[in-house]
Amino acid sequence: MDMPMLENWLWDAACSIRGPIDAPKFKDYILPLLFYKRLCDVYEDEMREFVREKVFLNEEFAKLYVKSDRKLVRFYIPEEYTWPEIRKVTTNLGERLTEALRDIAKENPKLRGVIDIKDFNETSAGQRIISDEALARLIEILNKHRLGLGDVEPDILGRAYEYLLRKFAEGSGQSAGEFYTPREVGILMARLLDAEEGDDVYDPACGSGGLLIKAQLHLKEKVKEIKKPLKLYGQEINSFTYAMAKMNAFIHDMDADISVGDTIRNPRFADGGRLKQFDRVTANPMWNQKFPPEVFENDSYDRFLFGIPPSNSSSDWGWIQHMFASLKEKGKLVVVIDTGVMSRGSGNTGSNKEREIRKKFVDGDCIEAVILIPENLFYNAGGAGNIIVINKDKAHKSEILLINASKEFAKGRPKNYLTEENVDKVERVYKNWEEVVGFSKLISNEEAARNDYNLSP
Numbered sequence: 001m002d003m004p005m006l007e008n009w010l011w012d013a014a015c016s017i018r019g020p021i022d023a024p025k026f027k028d029y030i031l032p033l034l035f036y037k038r039l040c041d042v043y044e045d046e047m048r049e050f051v052r053e054k055v056f057l058n059e060e061f062a063k064l065y066v067k068s069d070r071k072l073v074r075f076y077i078p079e080e081y082t083w084p085e086i087r088k089v090t091t092n093l094g095e096r097l098t099e100a101l102r103d104i105a106k107e108n109p110k111l112r113g114v115i116d117i118k119d120f121n122e123t124s125a126g127q128r129i130i131s132d133e134a135l136a137r138l139i140e141i142l143n144k145h146r147l148g149l150g151d152v153e154p155d156i157l158g159r160a161y162e163y164l165l166r167k168f169a170e171g172s173g174q175s176a177g178e179f180y181t182p183r184e185v186g187i188l189m190a191r192l193l194d195a196e197e198g199d200d201v202y203d204p205a206c207g208s209g210g211l212l213i214k215a216q217l218h219l220k221e222k223v224k225e226i227k228k229p230l231k232l233y234g235q236e237i238n239s240f241t242y243a244m245a246k247m248n249a250f251i252h253d254m255d256a257d258i259s260v261g262d263t264i265r266n267p268r269f270a271d272g273g274r275l276k277q278f279d280r281v282t283a284n285p286m287w288n289q290k291f292p293p294e295v296f297e298n299d300s301y302d303r304f305l306f307g308i309p310p311s312n313s314s315s316d317w318g319w320i321q322h323m324f325a326s327l328k329e330k331g332k333l334v335v336v337i338d339t340g341v342m343s344r345g346s347g348n349t350g351s352n353k354e355r356e357i358r359k360k361f362v363d364g365d366c367i368e369a370v371i372l373i374p375e376n377l378f379y380n381a382g383g384a385g386n387i388i389v390i391n392k393d394k395a396h397k398s399e400i401l402l403i404n405a406s407k408e409f410a411k412g413r414p415k416n417y418l419t420e421e422n423v424d425k426v427e428r429v430y431k432n433w434e435e436v437v438g439f440s441k442l443i444s445n446e447e448a449a450r451n452d453y454n455l456s457p
Contacts, residue, residue: 001145001152006160010034011167013141017134024171028240029130031164032115033138034147035247036101038157039075040083041148046073075108087139093132094121113260114246117239154253155220158213161251165208165244169379170414179208179241181284182377184418185336185387189282190214191427192369192389193334198228199279202326204263205319206234209245211282213252232256233278235263264318265295269326275301281326281333285319287381288338301325307357316341317357320388324366330393332368339386339456342370346454358453362400362445366390369401369430372457374409376416386457389430396433400448402457403429403440 001009014023014030023030047059047066056062063079070076079085081100089096097120105116122129147157162183169180181189193215195201201215212232219230232249234256236242242260249256259268269276293311296304296318303325309317316337323333345352361367369389376382384406408422429440441457448455 001156003156003159006145006152006156007163009141009145010160010164013138014164014167016137016141017130020171024168026130027164027168028118028243029120030138031161031244031247032101032118033097034142034161034164035115035251036104037083037142038147038251039104040077041146041151042074043077043082045148045150070107075104075111077104078107083143087143091132092121093135094119094128094130097135111246113239114243114250117243154251155217158248158252161248162210165210165248172379178238178286178380179244180379181207181210181336182379182415182417183210183214184420184423185284185373185377186210186214187218188373188418188423188426189334189336189387190218191423192371192387192430193218193280193282193332194222195219195230195280197223197226198230200231200233200328201280201282202233202269202276202278203283204235204267204281204322204326205283205285206236206245206258207241207284209234209248209256209258211284212245212256213248213254215280215282216252216254229254233269233276234258235261235268237262264291264315264322267301267322270301273300275303275326277328277331278326279328279331281323281331282335283319283323283333284336285316287385288314288316288340289319291315291318306360307353309357310353314338314340314344314354317354320390321357324361324390327390327392332389332391332393334387334389336373336385336387338381339372339384342386342388342455346452355453358455359449361390362448362453362455365394365398365445366392367400367455368394368396369403370455370457371403371426371430372406373418374406374416377409377418379415398445400443400445400455401430401433401440402443402455404457405439 017026047062050056050062051059056065066072081104086100102116105111165180189211195215201212203211206212212234216230219226234245236245239260242258245258261268267275291311293308296308304321306321309315320335323335327333345355368391371387373385373387375384403426405426408425409416410419429436435442
């Protein structure tokens with residue numbers, strides 16, 4: 001299957017429940033079912049391969065042996081829950097499907113909290129959210145094509161999965177930001193992050209895992225034969241979005257250590273009062289989020305040493321300081337955040353918490369680049385954004401590169417998007433560390449201080 005055919009097929013499946021307008025409402029049902037189909041087809045391929053390679057006499061014997069030694073397969077699927085068996089169910093399909101996914105999760109600890117969190121028999125106001133008839137239609141549409149190892153490459157299926165996420169984001173409005181960063185923005189961030197083989201890469205607000213996966217895909221583009229893949233880590237506050245991230249990683253044939261929880265209040269990657277540190281950190285956290293001041297004041301991990309963010313307006317610098325505290329000695333972070341984070345408070349005569357935090361980052365020679373990206377790229381925000389690069393091992397000491405890429409986009413519906421040429425241009429200017437009239441400018445830390453630490457490009 002080529003990409004357009006795969007995308008059309010999956011979107012048809014999503015729309016089969018109640019049409020394209022309502023499809024995003026059912027993403028938490030559709031995505032696990034798609035993932036389940038992939039699991040079953042891969043398991044079937046593995047059984048056939050055992051017979052083809054004469055490891056076992058026939059598939060029946062292979063399944064019996066695998067039942068006693070689960071390490072032989074990626075994921076074990078009990079016979080009664082294989083895809084052909086589920087297709088045979090004619091009554092109580094929602095109940096049977098829920099039972100199947102929960103039992104598969106019990107058999108495979110890595111899938112707990114991933115495919116077993118939705119009840120396909122769920123009701124609202126006494127009515128089934130998805131009827132058995134709609135589920136049967138969805139299953140039959142998914143049955144039209146195989147998703148096995150020889151049918152669809154992981155990277156291709158992963159692209160199709162991300163296509164579904166984008167389509168769901170288009171219909172989810174403000175809530176889309178909880179799980180989706182536009183693909184082209186993620187690609188640009190991965191290129192700026194530029195992780196090396198074997199690096200630990202962490203996203204403290206990982207959503208559906210897109211930024212982590214793009215970091216690995218960028219490495220694959222850069223290094224043809226990877227000896228040491230990236231080690232991916234993430235934390236996500238929403239349990240359904242966490243499940244999406246785990247499925248996304250598995251579909252891409254990647255392993256990612258992702259935890260559920262509130263990163264600011266309770267970072268999961270910590271041991272004995274110390275944060276785990278990483279080579280690379282990347283994120284698109286919720287912009288202008290508010291936390292009570294005591295969350296920062298009572299922090300036990302020494303994350304907010306540059307200052308307490310203003311609790312009444314924006315905690316963007318809380319996120320950035322958490323990311324900075326999670327970096328190794330020569331680590332680098334790339335974050336996309338609201339534009340105000342680089343200008344609020346500058347030019348005011350009184351004290352300002354955000355300006356004071358910026359001052360400490362500049363005076364410590366930590367900020368490497370600030371890139372203004374166009375407005376109307378994000379599904380949960382109409383305004384422009386800043387991509388900020390903070391580097392503990394800057395090649396160009398005491399300098400900051402400001403890039404104004406606000407005009408680098410193509411018009412789209414419903415959102416604008418970065419073209420490949422736009423992404424290439426920003427990456428090239430950043431890597432060449434060059435000034436381009438009307439596009440990029442190099443300033444010294446001293447000049448930043450004279451500008452009252454306003455770092456808007």
